[in-house]
Amino acid sequence: MRRIAKQTGSFFVEPEAKIALVVRIRGINGVSAKVKxxxxxxxxxxxxxxxxxxxxxxxxxxxxxxxxxxxxxxxSLKTVRDLVYKRGFAKINGNRITISENSIIEKHLGKYGIVCIEDIIHELYTCGPNFKYVNRFLWPFKLGGPRGGFVKKRIHFTEGGDAGNREHYINKLVKKMI
Known part of the structure; x- marks a missing residue:
């Protein structure tokens, strides 16, 4: 697309992201009910x-x-793949179960055409039509604290801290937390 735009003399604008990875970095003592x-x-x-x-x-x-x-x-696709393979658990009847076999996935998500872990990764990354069901099937990822710690949790990322939107730099943080 970029090459075609350059040849025709027009502009190429990167498409906006469809998904985001959200990581909680602070506790909620003394916080309003709406935030909770x-x-x-x-x-x-x-x-x-x-x-x-x-x-x-x-x-x-x-x-x-x-x-x-x-x-x-x-x-990135690599981050999504690492999270699902290393920290991915299924939520089945309210229980946290390891995704050890594709038969578990096929049993619960087969009706949506998802039969293996790679299908889950593809659905999450592309934000496909069954994103909601796949996301609900996965337990929230439990990560460790980042190696080396946070810089400044209370300050926004654009001001040199950690909170807020960090765009593609989330990959670097999650790599330290897996």
Whole structure:
């Protein structure tokens, strides 16, 4: 696309991201009920939990509201694959179960055409039509604290801290947390 635009003398604009990886980086002692509700909605109940969300207008507004307590950005395919393979668990009947066999996936997501872990990764990364079902099937990712620690959790990423939108730099942070 970029090459075609250059040949024809027009401009190429990168498409906006469809998904975001959201990681909770702060606790919620002394926080308003609305922030607690939004974090619960995002399934970020514990420190260093991570989930995928579909980026649309409403979700961006929710993320902005809880920005001091989370960091988020657009993950690469490698990051999505690492998270699902290394920290991915299935939520089956309210229980956290290891995704050890493709038969588990086929049993619960087969009706949506998803039969293996690679199908889950593809659906998450491309934000396909069954993103909602796949995301609900996965337990929120439990990550460890980043090796070397955070820089400044209370300050926004653009000001040299860790909170807020970090775009593609989320990959570097998650790599330190896996």
């Amino acid at each position: 509700t939004i974090l619960r909605l995002l399934r970020l109940r514990q420190l260093h939990n991570a989930t995928f969300v579909k980026l649309n207008g409403a979700m961006i507004n929710l993320l902005r509201y809880v920005e001091p307590y989370i960091t988020y950005g657009t993950p």
